[in-house]
Amino acid sequence: MNALTLEGVSKRYGDFQAVRDLSFTVKKGAICGFLGPNGAGKTSTIRMILGLQPATTGSIQILGASDGRQVRDRIGFLPEERGLYKKMTPIDAIAFFGSLKGLPTGEGRKRAKEMLEAQGLGASKNKKMKELSKGMAQKVQLIASVVHRPEFVILDEPFSGLDPVNQQGLETVIRDLAANGATVLFSTHVMQHAERLCDQVVLVARGRKAFDGTVAEARDTSRRFLDLEGAIAVEQAGALPGVTGVDVVSEQDGVRVLKAALAQGAAGQDALKAAFLTGLDVRRFELKEPTLHDAFIDLTGDHPDQDQSVARPTNAPETV
Ligand SMILES: Nc1ncnc2c1ncn2[C@@H]1O[C@H](COP(=O)(O)OP(=O)(O)OP(=O)(O)O)[C@@H](O)[C@H]1O
Secondary structure (H helix, E strand, C coil), X not given: CEEEEEEEEEEEECCEEEEEXXXXXXXXXXXXXXXXXXXXXXXXXXXXXXXXXXXXXXXXXXCCECCHXXXXXXXXXXXXXXXXXXXXXXXXXXXXXXXXXXXXXHHHHHHHHHHHXXXXXXXXXXCCHHHCCHHHHHHXXXXXXXXXXCCEEEEECCCCCCCHHHHXXXXXXXXXXXXXXXXXXXXXXXXXXXXXXXXXXXXXXXXXXXXXXXXXXXXXCCCEEEEEEECCCHHHHHCCCCEEEEEEEEEECCEEEEEEEECCCCCHHXXXXXXXXXXXXXXXXXXXXXXXXXXXXXXXXXXXXXCHHHHCCCCCCCCC
């Protein structure tokens, strides 16, 4: 059963077409990554899904309703622009947001306390929001957006501004939400989170859908490469089975590092076998499987951001 269906959705701001003819569905209980470079139209689409702004053309069904506002109490939303009332405590802020979705305040406070403790924020629950670090405040806002136990959770760039430890914590929260039956759609331009979490990825570029499928299917759209090193001529590498093109990465004293592109479906092992059988001087051989990051570049022609939790050393200080 689909929790979300977009059909031919477009959004125009004056003369500018931000979203073009976008169609996709998300199954109930799935984790869907909504990916794309800056300005691709992700936030515009999310705002239309929520009913915060109308689509210029097309239709959207969410939890069986044709306007997100009709089912707003069953949706949880973390906006890209963050901020909770600075003078409130986390407990008050979470309970307040829950009450906007029909959750009685007493129950909201009880859940807030439990969820803050589960997120390691028990000691901060009665501080004022303005006394919390950015990462802590972001966690509080996430809790505020799901305290009413929504069936559909929409998170706009939820990982931005979080340090590696908290990014991992957020991945766990997203997995738990889905394990408890919620459908989750989150936008990001950091591929590694989507790669680890998503049942489905929808990739948009310049307002158009560039890909919709599983992470494995996305990787399969990307070209695979062989790294070869040795006293090998470009023509020799180019003649190996499955190789469609060869770039010279570096060359010194006749020893070259070559990057050979493989045809779709070609097995790298066949090239390796042929290289040894023909007596090529192979000193290093590496078959590089494409990542979602590679697929993103191939599909959009753009470069996604690197995951800070990968780029930074694991002993980097935590800001929370
Ligand atoms: N209210 C608006 N009026 C005019 N143009 C807008 C408006 N909102 C967004 N845009 C433009 O539409 C395009 C898509 O913006 P949107 O915020 O949907 O992209 P995004 O994929 O969420 O990008 P980011 O990752 O940078 O948040 C951008 O070029 C943006 O400048």
